Amino acid sequence: MAGLDQYQNPLNSRYCSKEMQYVFSPRNRFSTWRQLWVYLAESERELGLEISEEAIQQLKSHVRIADSEFxxxxxxxxxxxxxxxxxVHTYGLAAPLAAGILHWGATSCYVTDNADLIFLRDALNLLLPKLATVISLLSDFAIKHKALPCLGYTHGQPAQLVTVGKRTSLWITDLLxxxxxxxxxxxxxxxxxxxxxxxxxTQASFLTIFKGDHLKVEALDELVTKKAGxxxxxxSTSQTYSRKIDVDVLHCLVSFGATCERIGGDIRHLxxxxxLEEPFEAEQIGSSAMAYKRNPMRSERLCSLGRKLRNFGGDAEQTYAAQWLERSLDDSAIxxxxxxESFLCADACLQLLNNISSGMVVYPAVIQRRINAELPFMATENIIMALVEKGVSRQEAHEQIRVLSHESGAVVKQEGKDNDLIERVKNNAFFDPIIKDLDALTDPRTFIGRCPEIVEKLVNTKVKKALMKYGDVKLNGAAELHV
Structure with missing residues (x-):
């Protein structure tokens, strides 16, 4: 196989889509250069320069660079x-009638920089519907589990209950x-x-070509721009477009990378x-040694690539800051x-997010068991308030609950047993006034506040509005991972 003795970029060989690879491929790069030369020649002819229609047609017929021309x-x-x-020389050989007017008045950055802007635009246009698809998939998941209570965490410690759907809505909000x-x-x-x-x-060369006609120089600029879409x-530019543009473009990808690492980290914790588990295929191997393992490899890869994506911002910032006057070439190699690679990385992250979101598995019994371990403590305030409504002293109720809670806590921490606070309450005559209400007072569904309504409102307003322009994104289907 070709290339096995050379380094292979894993973004190409393992992670990202073929369509994103093509955007930055040599064929697309050099074919785009040729298209830009066509735009220039066409526009110069339209504004009165002596360029034959035959020369234009010959250029157009060889826009896609052939294998042999590489x-x-x-x-x-x-x-x-x-x-x-x-x-320029190679294209001129393919279109000899246009060889004499090819690149007329232009500098190298006419093709290199304008092509780069086209690639950035096209790459963003590839990412956007993929991101819309992920948001749609997660929205479906959030709606499905909008009312499924689960333990919330603050500071890494058990906190008030949320729902699986409400937690997912946090990811959706960030992706929006x-x-x-x-x-x-x-x-x-x-x-x-x-x-x-x-x-x-300065456009000096074009001003010379058009014999000092400023209006034609401006018209040429406008014509080529419109033709390029x-x-x-x-x-005002220097020899290049401002590298500040690269900073802005990469910053939005960097921010997305941070989102990916955040979501991947949450899924790994769960x-x-x-x-909760990411998709795990029937014959997938989690570990070469521990056959029982079901490692969250997709989410781990998402964190890894998201972290790499976050680091590209420095490249753009430092390159922009290091430019000298009208331009320096130390920006080229980097x-x-x-x-x-920043776009390939973002594309790979979206492939992973799509794949994960298409097949996440929830385990309600495990979630309930974790709730059972903590909910009795969270329910103590409800129990106290219910006793007060029955005429019991709030301070006396607090003391009774405090004693029982500490006893139950010791059983959990020192003996490793289940939380038995509710059983202790049931067996204590002090709580007889609210025994018949105890199930309702400790029902997890009464602890989730407006979680279902929050999820529905987010999906039916912000998500619906944001995705409207992308049509039926579900037709895109689940992304298939290469490895």
């Missing part, structure tokens, strides 16, 4: 030590923030196309408690790594 470009790059000029961040970033990108700006952003060109 070798030609590689030979040229080795000779010329310039990737863009190597591809991520959806808005990604949408905003994508929409902002549409306003900042680099367009045609020349070597230092953007709304407006940035007014799996540790045996309350961006070739950090921009594609």
């Amino acid at each position: 070798e030609t470009a590689a030979i040229e790059e080795k000779r010329r030590r310039h990737d863009v000029m190597a591809h 923030y991520d959806l808005r961040n990604l949408e905003r970033t994508r929409d902002d990108l549409l306003q900042v196309f680099r367009g045609v700006k020349g070597t230092t952003g 953007f709304e407006e060109p940035e007014i 799996a540790m408690f045996k309350e 961006r070739r790594i950090s921009l594609p």
